[in-house]
Amino acid sequence: MRKFWAAVMVLAAATLSGCGYNDIQRSDEQVKSAWSEVLNQYQRRADLIPNLVNTVKGFAAQEQQVLLGVTEARSRVGSIQATPELLNDPAAFRRFQEAQGAMSQALSRLLVVAENYPQLKSDANFRDLQAQLEGTENRIAVARNRYIKSVQEYNVLLRQFPVNLTAMMFSYQTKPNFAVEDEKAIAKPPTVDFGKPAAPAAK
Numbered sequence: 411m412r413k414f415w416a417a418v419m420v421l422a423a424a425t426l427s428g429c430g431y432n433d434i435q436r437s438d439e440q441v442k443s444a445w446s447e448v449l450n451q452y453q454r455r456a457d458l459i460p461n462l463v464n465t466v467k468g469f470a471a472q473e474q475q476v477l478l479g480v481t482e483a484r485s486r487v488g489s490i491q492a493t494p495e496l497l498n499d500p501a502a503f504r505r506f507q508e509a510q511g512a513m514s515q516a517l518s519r520l521l522v523v524a525e526n527y528p529q530l531k532s533d534a535n536f537r538d539l540q541a542q543l544e545g546t547e548n549r550i551a552v553a554r555n556r557y558i559k560s561v562q563e564y565n566v567l568l569r570q571f572p573v574n575l576t577a578m579m580f581s582y583q584t585k586p587n588f589a590v591e592d593e594k595a596i597a598k599p600p601t602v603d604f605g606k607p608a609a610p611a612a613k
Contacts, residue, residue: 430573434582437564441585442494444557449492451550452510458546459484459517462539466520469530476516476523483509483516503586517543554588561587 463477487509496502521540524530531537565584568577576582 429576430567430570431576431580433567433573434564434577434580437560437567438582441497441557441560441564444553444560445494445497447553448550448557451546451553452487452492455513455517455543455546455550456484456487458539458542461535462520462543465533465536465539466524466530469527469533469536470523473523476519480513480516480520483513487513497585498583500586507588558587561585 459480463480466473467477490496490502490506490509492506496506524536565587567573568582568584
C-alpha cells in the first residue's frame with residue numbers, strides 16, 4: 411500500500427512539474443521578491459521626507475502650500491496597505507501607483523522651491539538630504555524595472571500552453587504592472603544637485 415501511494419505522489423509531482431505548476435510557483439516568488447524591494451526603496455524615500463520638510467521649513471517657512479503638499483502626499487502613501495495581496499488587485503495597485511506618483515510630484519515641487527533660497531541650497535544638512543534622495547530615486551527606478559521584468563515573465567508564463575490550463579485550474583491570474591507613462595516619468599528622477607554653479611550668461 412505504501413508503495414502504491416509513493417507511486418501516486420511521484421506521478422502527481424511529475425504531472426505538476428510538466429504542466430508548469432512549479433514554474434508558476436517559482437515565477438510568483440520572483441515577483442514577490444521584486445515587489446518587496448520596490449516597497450523597501452519607497453519606504454526609504456518616505457523616511458527622508460520629515461527631515462527634508464523640516465529643513466526646508468527652517469529656511470522657507472512661508473512655503474506652506476508646498477510643505478503641506480509633501481506632508482499630505484506622504485500621508486496618502488502611508489495609508490495604503492502595500493501587502494503582497496495588493497499584487498492581485500489591479501484597482502488597489504493603481505491607487506498605490508497614483509499615490510507614489512503624487513509623492514514624486516510633490517517632492518519635485520519642493521526641490522524647485524529650494525532654488526529660490528540660496529541659504530537653503532548651501533545648508534549642509536539639506537545637501538546631504540538631496541544626495542540621499544537622489545540615490546533613493548535611482549534605486550526606486552532599478553527596483554521598479556526589476557519588478558516590471560518579473561511581472562512580464564510571470565504574465566507570459568501564465569498565457570503559455572499548457573501552463574494556462576494549470577493557471578486556470580488553480581485560479582492564478584496575471585498581475586498588474588506599472589504604467590508605461592509612469593515609467594517615462596520615473597526614468598527621470600528629480601535633479602537635486604544644486605551645488606553646480608550656473609553657467610555665465612552669453613554676452
